[in-house]
Amino acid sequence: MKRIGRESIIYTFSPKHKPAEVASPGEYVLFETEDAFGGQVKGEETPPDKLDWSRVDGATGPLYVEGADPGDTLVVDILDIRLQEKGAIAVIPGYGGLSHLEFMPKAKVVRIDGSFVYFNDMRIPIKPMIGTIGVAPEEGEIPAGNPGRHGGNMDVSELGVGKRLYLPVLTEGALLALGDLHAVQADGELCVSAIESPGEVLIRVNLIKGRMPNWPILETSESFQVIAAGKDLDEAVREAAEESIRAIMRAKGIPFEDAYMLGSLLVELKINQVVDPLLGARAKVPKWLVSIYDFLHQRS
Amino acid sequence: MKRIGRESIIYTFSPKHKPAEVASPGEYVLFETEDAFGGQVKGEETPPDKLDWSRVDGATGPLYVEGADPGDTLVVDILDIRLQEKGAIAVIPGYGGLSHLEFMPKAKVVRIDGSFVYFNDMRIPIKPMIGTIGVAPEEGEIPAGNPGRHGGNMDVSELGVGKRLYLPVLTEGALLALGDLHAVQADGELCVSAIESPGEVLIRVNLIKGRMPNWPILETSESFQVIAAGKDLDEAVREAAEESIRAIMRAKGIPFEDAYMLGSLLVELKINQVVDPLLGARAKVPKWLVSIYDFLHQRS
Known part of the structure; x- marks a missing residue:
């Protein structure tokens, strides 16, 4: 099994990034991921409007998949997601689906166990998912906080264990990266962040040769x-x-x-x-x- | 049980409409409804771009609910939906979620039974729902094809049997009307119509006095x-x-x-x-x- 550590972090999807690891179709790969805040939200005293934005929305990778040529489809089976026991969420004025309203910056650090997130006096069932997963575009760079035809920061609540994702291969080796794990997120991700946690993701990669989708x-x-x-x-x-x-x-x-x-x-x-x-x-x-x-x- | 026939059809929600029937809180009311095409799509030979639009999107009613004052909440329990055995669907150039594409007008009439809609060679499970249900606004008229704070043409796929709807009472008696039954519709109602069928809806009305919601x-x-x-x-x-x-x-x-x-x-x-x-x-x-x-x- 191949493994890519948390130190291999990229902030854009781009063919310019040197592969952190190489895998063949059929291989298992374990990715260690940082949280979407880059670990900067350590407690409720963290002012979330003072984040270093250059360290936000990183993804671990990229993985070079042997035999992946532009025009192929990269098939990613999501086999396991393991979260750390602490997660963070923040609201930041000017951000989120209700950014037109006035409110204060606020961060919250919550406990996560194998079944629940503990938020105030509430126990919320976890539903771990991958917020960001994508391949490099043909050329240039796409910030890892953006979604697009290459995948990226899609924030799809159903993208969890047992699901399969098909991505277009746009550059040689595909250059897959992933991160931004959420312990729980509703469709919408209304406040701009979910319960963000570092963690580990086990996937298996495969290829469909000579054909690709327009969107993931x-x-x-x-x-x-x-x-x-x-x-x-x-x-x-x-x-x-x-x-x-x-x-x-x-x-x-x-x-x-x-x-x-x-x-x-x-x-x-x-x-x-x-x-x-x-x-x-x-x-x-x-x-x-x-x-x-x-x-x-x-x-x- | 009160009953409002298919002949009591209105094309706007408005306090100007004379009540077709009066009911007290707790009473059952049966509404007979016309389909959203006003019965005009009779077969595949019907050109759906030649509809008489003044007969489209009608609702049956209105029902005057005794004791309903502006500022109250009208509570509607949906107890039964019975569809006729034929439904119609149409695509019309310039309409729907993909109205930017070029296509031809086309209508289809399908058989409906208690379990399925029969579309080409496919059997699609039915999930009967109410497309239009609303009350009269404070003043003026709202076309019955529009959604709004008064309800109206909301096209919510989950609005079927066993569900409850809370509507603001905006004028004396509430003046409830409903129609536009769908045998099956996915979230989105992509092509602008669903399987449209005349039918009957049994509801029970109730009131919550002195408080109301901003939206249904x-x-x-x-x-x-x-x-x-x-x-x-x-x-x-x-x-x-x-x-x-x-x-x-x-x-x-x-x-x-x-x-x-x-x-x-x-x-x-x-x-x-x-x-x-x-x-x-x-x-x-x-x-x-x-x-x-x-x-x-x-x-x-």
Whole structure:
């Protein structure tokens, strides 16, 4: 099993980063991750509006996957997520889904055990997930706090253990990185942070050669979900929805009009987060209607 | 049991409409409803771009509820929804969540039985719901195809049998009307229509005196959900989210900052529809966190 330590942290997704490790398709890889605050929120006395932003939103990696060529699909199976016993959450004026309201900066450090997060007098069931996971773009650099076609800071609450993620390979070796674990986050990630914890993630990587998706695709036991991003929710929804309708057209061999109708009946539009530099939505298509190959295409 | 027939149809929510029936709190009322197309889509030969739009989006009613005064809450328990055995769906160029794409007008008439809708070669499980349900505003008229603080065309997929809806009473007698039944609709109602069917709805009405919500509240077995609308999804989400955070503040006696954090962990932001004149979102708060009274306030 390969292992990438917490010291291998990157703040952008980019082909310029030197691989921290190399793995072959089928291999297990363990990533040690830092929390999204870069460990800076140590207690309630931390002023969250005074963070060093250059240390925020880091991801561990990148992992070079042998045989991954541009135009392929990287398949990531999420096998285990282990969190530390402490997590942090913060609200910062000007941030989050209610940034138009006036409020004070505030941080909170909470205890996490194998089942719950302890917040004030409340016990909240944990649902560990990966906030940031993505590959390097063809060129340039994408800040690790952004979501996009390469993945990145998607903040999808369902991206936890037992799920599979399909990412486009955009540069040789894919250069996968991940981080920003959340002990629990609702769809929306309303206040801009969730319960942020350092931790470890065990994945298995694989490849589908010669075809790739336009946006990351999440596979659950009963659905394929297109994960899109946009400058607002409306744009993110349009991107996710159009991709899902095109998959239904291919799966069923039907014209756009029929697939569009089916989308109204069967494609659940969902919110990922309303707080990142780009907002995120996903379109959930039942598995009985489509296969993963209906989402994949030749590199254009 | 009171009964309002399909001939009592209104195309706006307004205090100007004469009550079709009067009921007391605690009474059962059966509404017969027309489909959202006003029965105009009779087969696949119907050109859906040639509809008489003055006959679209009608609601049955209004029901005058005795003792309902402005500032009260009307409580509607949805007890039964019976659909006819035929439903219609249509796509119309320029409409729906993918209205930026080019496509042809098309209508489809489908068979509905007690369990399924039959679409092409597919059997889709039914999940009957009420698309439009609302009260009259203080003054003026709101087209029945719009959602708003009065309810109206909210198109919430969870608004089916066994659910409870809380609406503000804005005018004497509340003047409740409902229609636009869907045999099945996914969150989003992507193509602008769902499987539209005439039918019958049995409800029971009740009142909470002297307090009302800012937006309609849906109660399910495990949640309260604020149903909001806005000129885009971002605005709808902000409205629903703010209302849910204010309820958490009241319920737990905590400051905004703590409630905002809890919102990030526990308030699921969901999409209702992306296709009406105003778009719709809802914020789902677990019932263990809040009660309905945390959403209700004195009339200002």
